[in-house]
Amino acid sequence: MSTNSFAADGARVLADLNTLRQMGAYKTGVHKPTFSEPHLQSLHWLTDRLAEAGLAPTIDGIGNVLGTSNKSGPKLLAGSHLESQNYAGWLDGPLGVVYALEAARVINARDNISGAVEVVSWCDKEGHFGPLLGSRSYIGDVSNAAIDAARDRTSGRPLREALAAAGLAGRERLRAEPGRHIGYLEAHIEQGDRLERAALKIGVVTAIVGIWQYEITFTGQQNHAGTTAMDVRADAGLALARFCVAIDEAFPKACGPRTVWTTGHISLDPGAPSIIPGMAKMQFQIRDTDPAIIGRLEGVLDELGAAATATGPCAVAVKRLRTGKPALMDESIQAAFESAGSSHAAGKSIRMPSGAGHDAQMLATVMPAGMMFVPSIGGISHHWTENTSDADIVTGAQVFVAACAKLLGAEAAR
Amino acid sequence: MSTNSFAADGARVLADLNTLRQMGAYKTGVHKPTFSEPHLQSLHWLTDRLAEAGLAPTIDGIGNVLGTSNKSGPKLLAGSHLESQNYAGWLDGPLGVVYALEAARVINARDNISGAVEVVSWCDKEGHFGPLLGSRSYIGDVSNAAIDAARDRTSGRPLREALAAAGLAGRERLRAEPGRHIGYLEAHIEQGDRLERAALKIGVVTAIVGIWQYEITFTGQQNHAGTTAMDVRADAGLALARFCVAIDEAFPKACGPRTVWTTGHISLDPGAPSIIPGMAKMQFQIRDTDPAIIGRLEGVLDELGAAATATGPCAVAVKRLRTGKPALMDESIQAAFESAGSSHAAGKSIRMPSGAGHDAQMLATVMPAGMMFVPSIGGISHHWTENTSDADIVTGAQVFVAACAKLLGAEAAR
Numbered sequence: 050m051s052t053n054s055f056a057a058d059g060a061r062v063l064a065d066l067n068t069l070r071q072m073g074a075y076k077t078g079v080h081k082p083t084f085s086e087p088h089l090q091s092l093h094w095l096t097d098r099l100a101e102a103g104l105a106p107t108i109d110g111i112g113n114v115l116g117t118s119n120k121s122g123p124k125l126l127a128g129s130h131l132e133s134q135n136y137a138g139w140l141d142g143p144l145g146v147v148y149a150l151e152a153a154r155v156i157n158a159r160d161n162i163s164g165a166v167e168v169v170s171w172c173d174k175e176g177h178f179g180p181l182l183g184s185r186s187y188i189g190d191v192s193n194a195a196i197d198a199a200r201d202r203t204s205g206r207p208l209r210e211a212l213a214a215a216g217l218a219g220r221e222r223l224r225a226e227p228g229r230h231i232g233y234l235e236a237h238i239e240q241g242d243r244l245e246r247a248a249l250k251i252g253v254v255t256a257i258v259g260i261w262q263y264e265i266t267f268t269g270q271q272n273h274a275g276t277t278a279m280d281v282r283a284d285a286g287l288a289l290a291r292f293c294v295a296i297d298e299a300f301p302k303a304c305g306p307r308t309v310w311t312t313g314h315i316s317l318d319p320g321a322p323s324i325i326p327g328m329a330k331m332q333f334q335i336r337d338t339d340p341a342i343i344g345r346l347e348g349v350l351d352e353l354g355a356a357a358t359a360t361g362p363c364a365v366a367v368k369r370l371r372t373g374k375p376a377l378m379d380e381s382i383q384a385a386f387e388s389a390g391s392s393h394a395a396g397k398s399i400r401m402p403s404g405a406g407h408d409a410q411m412l413a414t415v416m417p418a419g420m421m422f423v424p425s426i427g428g429i430s431h432h433w434t435e436n437t438s439d440a441d442i443v444t445g446a447q448v449f450v451a452a453c454a455k456l457l458g459a460e461a462a463r
Numbered sequence: 464m465s466t467n468s469f470a471a472d473g474a475r476v477l478a479d480l481n482t483l484r485q486m487g488a489y490k491t492g493v494h495k496p497t498f499s500e501p502h503l504q505s506l507h508w509l510t511d512r513l514a515e516a517g518l519a520p521t522i523d524g525i526g527n528v529l530g531t532s533n534k535s536g537p538k539l540l541a542g543s544h545l546e547s548q549n550y551a552g553w554l555d556g557p558l559g560v561v562y563a564l565e566a567a568r569v570i571n572a573r574d575n576i577s578g579a580v581e582v583v584s585w586c587d588k589e590g591h592f593g594p595l596l597g598s599r600s601y602i603g604d605v606s607n608a609a610i611d612a613a614r615d616r617t618s619g620r621p622l623r624e625a626l627a628a629a630g631l632a633g634r635e636r637l638r639a640e641p642g643r644h645i646g647y648l649e650a651h652i653e654q655g656d657r658l659e660r661a662a663l664k665i666g667v668v669t670a671i672v673g674i675w676q677y678e679i680t681f682t683g684q685q686n687h688a689g690t691t692a693m694d695v696r697a698d699a700g701l702a703l704a705r706f707c708v709a710i711d712e713a714f715p716k717a718c719g720p721r722t723v724w725t726t727g728h729i730s731l732d733p734g735a736p737s738i739i740p741g742m743a744k745m746q747f748q749i750r751d752t753d754p755a756i757i758g759r760l761e762g763v764l765d766e767l768g769a770a771a772t773a774t775g776p777c778a779v780a781v782k783r784l785r786t787g788k789p790a791l792m793d794e795s796i797q798a799a800f801e802s803a804g805s806s807h808a809a810g811k812s813i814r815m816p817s818g819a820g821h822d823a824q825m826l827a828t829v830m831p832a833g834m835m836f837v838p839s840i841g842g843i844s845h846h847w848t849e850n851t852s853d854a855d856i857v858t859g860a861q862v863f864v865a866a867c868a869k870l871l872g873a874e875a876a877r
Contacts, residue, residue, distance in 0.1 A: 239690065240687050240689075240690040241687065241690030241691060241692075242695075258689060260689070260737075262736060271845075271846065272842070272843075272844070272845075273654050273655065273818070273819060273844045273845055274723065274725035274727060274748060274750070275654075275672060275674070275723060275750050275817075275818035275819040275820065276653065276654040276655030276817075276818040276819050276842070276844060277655060277723065277818075277842070278655075278721070278723065279715075279718075279722075279723055279724075281656075284725070284726075286707070286726050286727075286729060287707060287708075287711060287726065289704070290703070290704040290705075290707035290708050290726075291704075291707075291708055293700070293701060293704035293705075294701075294704050294705055294708050297701060301693075304693075307692070308693075309688065309689060309691065309692065309693055310693075311688035311698070311736075311737070311738075311739055312698075312700050312701070312704075312731075312740075313688060313700075313731065313734065313735050313736040313737060313738055313739070313740065314731060314734045314735065314736055315700060315729050315730075315731050315734075316729075317726075317727065317728060317729050320727065320728045320729075321727050321728065322676060322725075322727040322728055322746040322748055323674075323725070323727060323748065323820075324725075324727055324845060325725055325727070326726075326727065332736040334688060334736055334737065336688070336689050403689070403690075404687070404689035404690040404691070405687060405689040405690050406689065428686070428690070428691070429686075430686070430687045430690060431685075431687055431738060432685065
């Protein structure tokens with residue numbers, strides 16, 4: 050039996066992705082927030098395709114779609130997500146779902162494989178209502194109280210209302226069944242330009258970084274911008290600016306080779322041109338696969354805050370909002386991706402960490418998990434211009450299907 | 464005739480101010496945005512008081528209230544404003560209106576003065592719909608198109624809608640009548656702590672600073688906060704922070720003794736914790752009474768912007784949104800306030816510039832104008848804790864009434 054016997058149908062993969070692209074199309078990308086009409090349409094499209102592929106489809110009480118197989122033997126879970134960030138790219142999510150669907154179509158019907166690929170679409174990976182909501186629910190990390198409290202971050206719509214409108218109120222939420230799956234596989238666009246810059250085609254993910262999120266608050270004295278002399282001001286906005294510059298000077302001396310840190314949001318209170326801000330806040334995050342490095346950087350952050358408070362005139366408070374857990378990817382899944390890559394993109398794969406968060410990091414807490422990346426043109430992500438060449442999409446599909454077949458024990462895929 | 468014959472009735476002044484404080488009361492201050500119910504109530508309260516004082520009241524098509532006298536002889540225009548900033552102080556505005564009303568009550572009935580004090584309440588000095596809207600309308604600086612376009616900065620309510628709801632749609636707008644007034648007088652709380660720190664009671668305003676307002680835009684490259692390495696980032700937020708710090712280092716070397724500068728608003732685009740901001744904007748203002756100093760500082764700002772753009776990785780654009788015109792206060796009005804101050808607060812007045820903007824700066828373009836300040840406790844302004852002691856309020860009223868009488872030629876006020 051040749052490798053080709055587990056070949057993905059590249060034209061079918063591209064056709065499926067382009068069909069999903071029409072749902073919520075925005076310029077060359079999509080606008081498909083969680084539980085929007087085009088998102089629900091995409092979920093229902095998937096359940097139809099799953100049934101055609103011989104899988105039993107379910108949409109659960111949080112919007113996860115799962116297609117299960119009644120075949121005996123080992124089972125792989127594979128997928129990604131179908132909603133998008135607002136006005137974002139067409140492949141971020143759907144690529145991994147369609148690869149998983151294609152793997153199920155190519156592999157499950159074969160008599161020479163005893164097991165099956167089961168396909169999943171995790172709901173709200175993009176966190177319109179909560180980060181990695183569906184996969185967290187699946188591993189048992191989302192309480193009913195959290196669902197009661199969740200609202201769409203853009204519109205403020207309650208999650209309960211969105212679930213009811215989608216006809217999902219009252220449905221059970223699927224939970225991971227211990228022992229059912231031998232592993233979880235997810236394909237995704239890289240969202241960076243490392244593959245493209247090195248003319249590589251496949252990234253085999255070694256670990257998904259943890260994200261440590263901080264809110265840093267600066268407290269000064271609100272006052273009139275015209276009547277308050279410069280020497281008596283306690284300008285919280287200026288204190289924040291000084292702090293950003295201090296981080297930028299101190300962190301490179303303590304970080305790891307791939308650490309990244311970002312101030313993504315700043316607000317001044319009250320934020321009027323003629324009022325000296327009495328309070329300022331910044332959202333700051335650090336990402337690394339090594340908690341020891343993060344620990345060191347958090348120490349630097351605390352020292353900078355204490356030093357700024359001691360110097361005055363504003364007080365600085367550093368509060369950790371979220372403690373990231375880096376997720377290590379399973380070694381045998383990495384090996385399967387690498388081996389499949391050597392068949393379909395010889396010399397063009399590389400092992401690399403993921404700087405972005407993915408559902409695979411949640412799955413990794415309950416089963417062996419692995420991820421692979423395909424190149425992002427220009428490294429662009431979370432923007433409607435995000436893209437990957439058709440040839441790279443098809444190569445990725447071949448590698449993904451071959452890796453699934455290999456993990457299910459098909460010699461031919463080796 | 465003694466000075467006392469032009470004495471303000473301190474109890475009446477305090478009673479009026481406390482009546483206005485009840486309209487839109489918020490903690491110990493008021494929340495009285497322009498054309499809110501409590502603001503309209505305050506305007507109608509004023510028209511009743513003007514009529515009682517023998518003045519003919521009008522509310523015009525922009526919400527200015529004017530009480531005119533049919534007495535012959537020289538006329539002074541005196542007043543301030545009745546709306547407040549959101550959740551702000553009780554005296555910022557009403558103090559000057561009640562002093563003017565008191566001056567009209569004390570002076571206009573006297574046969575030994577041929578002229579009269581006419582009383583005005585300028586609408587929306589606080590700029591809910593547009594800065595110094597009423598006084599700018601009075602000097603002919605507000606077009607109908609500008610009124611069509613104006614919206615409440617908090618609620619977004621169109622000005623036309625607010626005017627219609629207030630019953631003012633279609634009314635004419637009052638315009639300054641050349642030659643009608645020999646001058647404009649306005650009293651106000653200081654909004655700073657210079658008087659209090661020096662145990663002074665009266666500030667005689669020499670000039671109102673001009674406000675130069677800038678929008679400074681930083682353009683970088685929006686990207687994913689996890690997948691983009693530090694060395695390839697063009698983080699517009701970090702560029703903004705560096706710029707704020709650079710201003711803070713460069714301006715003290717080029718500023719005047721009373722120059723102030725403020726970054727009151729910052730926004731990052733898109734402003735999400737996991738996205739490197741591709742664009743950032745800051746609202747920056749400079750205030751001084753000397754345009755030459757501002758010119759020098761604007762040069763520094765442009766140089767800093769050009770240097771930052773040249774260094775990269777972000778481009779900096781400095782755009783002047785508003786060119787301030789410092790307004791010099793009339794020398795004879797300053798002398799009248801000073802002379803009245805020497806009678807009622809001997810040795811406790813000082814000449815000083817105003818760092819805040821006031822309606823008097825608009826009036827100064829069409830007639831001689833002058834202002835006086837009373838102390839602000841703790842220098843607090845634009846906050847509901849703003850306050851002035853009752854004794855200082857009464858002293859200020861005496862000085863204001865005496866200065867009006869003096870300018871109208873009453874020997875007794877000298």
